[in-house]
Amino acid sequence: xxxxxxxxxxxxxxxxxxxxxxxxxxxxxxxxxxxxxxxxxxxxxxxxxxxxxxxxxxxxxxxxxxxxxxxxxxxxxxxxxxxxxxxxxxxxxxxxxxxxxxxxxxxxxxxxxxxxxxxxxxxxxxxxxxxxxxxxxxxxxxxxxxxxxxxxxxxxxxxxxxxxxxxxxxxxxxxxxxxxxxxxxxxxxxxxxxxxxxxxxxxxxxxxxxxxxxxxxxxxxxxxxxxxxxxxxxxxxxxxxxxxxxxxxxxxxxxxxxxxxxxxxxxxxxxxxxxxxxxxxxxxxxxxxxxxxxxxxxxxxxxxxxxxxxxxxxxxxxxxxxxxxxxxxxxxxxxxxxxxxxxxxxxxxxxxxxxxxxxxxxxxxxxxxxxxxxxxxxxxxxxxxxxxxxxxxxxxxxxxxxxxxxxxxxxxxxxxxxxxxxxxxxxxxxxxxxxxxxxxxxxxxxxxxxxxxxxxxxxxxxxxxxxxxxxxxxxxxxxxxxxxxxxxxxxxxxxxx
Numbered sequence: 001x002x003x004x005x006x007x008x009x010x011x012x013x014x015x016x017x018x019x020x021x022x023x024x025x026x027x028x029x030x031x032x033x034x035x036x037x038x039x040x041x042x043x044x045x046x047x048x049x050x051x052x053x054x055x056x057x058x059x060x061x062x063x064x065x066x067x068x069x070x071x072x073x074x075x076x077x078x079x080x081x082x083x084x085x086x087x088x089x090x091x092x093x094x095x096x097x098x099x100x101x102x103x104x105x106x107x108x109x110x111x112x113x114x115x116x117x118x119x120x121x122x123x124x125x126x127x128x129x130x131x132x133x134x135x136x137x138x139x140x141x142x143x144x145x146x147x148x149x150x151x152x153x154x155x156x157x158x159x160x161x162x163x164x165x166x167x168x169x170x171x172x173x174x175x176x177x178x179x180x181x182x183x184x185x186x187x188x189x190x191x192x193x194x195x196x197x198x199x200x201x202x203x204x205x206x207x208x209x210x211x212x213x214x215x216x217x218x219x220x221x222x223x224x225x226x227x228x229x230x231x232x233x234x235x236x237x238x239x240x241x242x243x244x245x246x247x248x249x250x251x252x253x254x255x256x257x258x259x260x261x262x263x264x265x266x267x268x269x270x271x272x273x274x275x276x277x278x279x280x281x282x283x284x285x286x287x288x289x290x291x292x293x294x295x296x297x298x299x300x301x302x303x304x305x306x307x308x309x310x311x312x313x314x315x316x317x318x319x320x321x322x323x324x325x326x327x328x329x330x331x332x333x334x335x336x337x338x339x340x341x342x343x344x345x346x347x348x349x350x351x352x353x354x355x356x357x358x359x360x361x362x363x364x365x366x367x368x369x370x371x372x373x374x375x376x377x378x379x380x381x382x383x384x385x386x387x388x389x390x391x392x393x394x395x396x397x398x399x400x401x402x403x404x405x406x407x408x409x410x411x412x413x414x415x416x417x418x419x420x421x422x423x424x425x426x427x428x429x430x431x432x433x434x435x436x437x438x439x440x441x442x443x444x445x446x447x448x449x450x451x452x453x454x455x456x457x458x459x460x461x462x463x464x465x466x467x468x469x470x471x472x473x474x475x476x477x478x479x480x481x482x483x484x485x486x487x488x489x490x491x492x493x494x495x496x497x
Contacts, residue, residue: 009045011259012036012286014076015102015151015185015215018052020059023236026220026229029063032256033071035221039258047258049290051076053102056130058118065297076293077105079118080150087125087133098131099158100150101175102185104293110144111295134178142179146289149175149185151217152197156184160200161193172204181292183213186274186282188265190251195270202278213289214282216257216265219249226252259283302365307372329368334359336375344425365460365478398454443481447490457482464489 016032017025027035029052036050050073052060058079068075081101089096105111117140121130149156149172156175159168176182184201187194205212220229230248231241239246253265266272266279309332311318321331337355341347362368381388397412404419404427414420418430445453445461455461459481464474466487476491484490 006044006046008287009039009047009259010287011039011214011257011262011283012047012049012051012076012290013039013216013218013256014051014078014104014213014286014289015053015080015148016051016218016256017054017080018060020052020057021054021219023232024055024219026225026232027218027256029060029067031221033064033067033073035256037071037073039256040260045258046073047290048287049074049076049293051078051104051290051293053078053080053104055080056082056118056121058114061297066299069296069299074290074293075296076290077111077114077295077297078293079103079114081117081121082129082131083155084125084131084133087121087131087136090127092127092129092131098129098153099155100153101155102148102150104146104289105295106144106146106180106292107295110146111297113140113145116140134174137178145179146181146183146292147175147179148183148213148215149201151185151187152189152191152194154185156201156204157197160197165200165203168200168204169207172208172210176208176210181289183211183285183289186212186214186279187217187253188214188262188268188271189217189249189253190268192250195273198271198274202274205278211285212278212282213285214262214279215286216262217254218256219254221256223252223255225255229254302367302370304367304369305373307369307376329372330359330363333362333368333371346425361462364462441482443484445481445484445490453481455481462491464491 013032013036016027018027018029018032019025032052033050036047039045039047050064050068052058052064054060056079058077061077065075065077081103082098083101084092084098085096092098103114103117105114117132117136118130120136121132125131125133125136151157152161156168156171159165159171172182172184184205186198186201201212204210220226226249233248234241234243234246237247255261257265262283263279266274307329309317309328311321311328317332317335320335321328324331324334326334337359341351341355362371378388380386397410399411400408401411401414402408402421404421409418412435414430414433416430416433419427420430422428441457443455443457443459445455447453457480460478461481461484462476463479463484464476465479466485466489469489476489479488
């Protein structure tokens with residue numbers, strides 16, 4: 001039996017905007033997760049999951065999943081799509097007007113489909129906002145996706161508002177067939193037409209046997225954040241906060257609710273006419289949806305396209321590869337590096353040893369294709385007279401620079417007019433210098449030989465943990481700098497340039 005000192009709330013906030021809904025959502029990812037962990041503020045209950053459903057994007061994805069994992073909370077992948085009749089038409093007027101549509105990923109396939117829809121919306125369909133259309137959803141398929149009719153900005157609620165019940169029924173039937181699971185979304189907002197929409201959705205639910213789901217369409221974390229959010233909307237619409245005619249959300253219900261909040265919100269005004277049994281079912285369905293969503297983002301895995309090396313047009317490399325008999329892409333990276341060193345006349349043992357060490361590091365970190373992709377980009381630029389910059393690394397003030405006269409200087413002491421030896425082993429005159437504050441967290445390490453290192457906390461170190469060493473394990477692994485403890489063994493350190 002699961003050991004926990006809390007009970008789950010009977011409601012999950014499934015329509016939740018973060019500050020990645022730019023100038024529209026106020027809540028941070030931390031706010032949303034923390035509210036899901038303690039929705040009543042007493043530590044006795046928690047929601048079954050934390051969900052972020054930003055407008056047209058999933059920018060919060062990695063942050064949400066990584067922080068939920070740290071907190072022991074379930075993360076739900078979602079976004080609120082802008083759906084138009086034709087995503088390739090550069091207009092949002094008339095029949096092509098934007099309609100909201102809520103989408104949740106049930107599993108990995110669902111996540112991949114949502115990612116594709118987001119990408120297409122932000123690239124091919126973008127017109128003031130990222131937009132998709134029903135044809136694109138049909139193309140990827142509605143399996144593995146849960147959808148809902150969204151807020152009063154959805155096409156079904158709009159049809160209800162316009163008294164076009166036939167259109168509302170038609171679209172509800174369509175989406176119910178298109179998606180693996182489809183819900184009609186009721187909300188307790190204080191918008192004047194919301195009660196009418198809710199009752200219309202109830203009629204459709206009963207007629208077509210489509211389930212309801214209750215959400216608060218949260219754009220801020222707590223009820224008291226309503227006025228601050230109103231200021232944010234004034235910024236978005238470029239209006240004065242004191243303009244009585246500026247755009248604003250009516251009321252203060254757009255916060256992350258718990259089950260009790262949702263029930264109380266439906267007691268306001270005409271919402272009180274909504275059947276209590278239907279409301280309870282809609283609240284229960286939030287937990288049902290949360291239980292169906294079981295995608296967990298893999299962390300620490302590199303996803304890069306694989307470069308296909310054409311052996312037929314490169315006899316020089318083919319000969320090299322036949323001699324090495326290694327993995328083609330690994331051999332090709334070695335071939336390019338060795339060829340370049342020879343062209344520069346850098347053939348001494350020191351350079352060969354350094355190259356072997358660096359290539360081994362690249363292979364161990366599974367970054368071979370990353371380097372090959374950038375080599376291809378840079379080669380294309382040079383062959384087509386496209387200017388490229390020298391690239392820039394981050395150096396601490398004590399980093400050592402070699403001067404042309406054989407002396408060494410700390411990089412912070414290098415002045416305009418100095419002659420230095422660059423990364424290309426050539427002499428350069430310093431034309432400009434740059435210095436900026438580093439706001440990243442720094443980890444300080446001191447080795448047994450009293451060598452002191454200052455690194456960003458996520459800097460990778462090739463090391464063996466003490467507990468592994470004590471077990472006789474001598475195979476180093478890559479660790480972030482702040483993961484190392486006293487007594488761990490550093491296997492390789494990069495030399496200072």
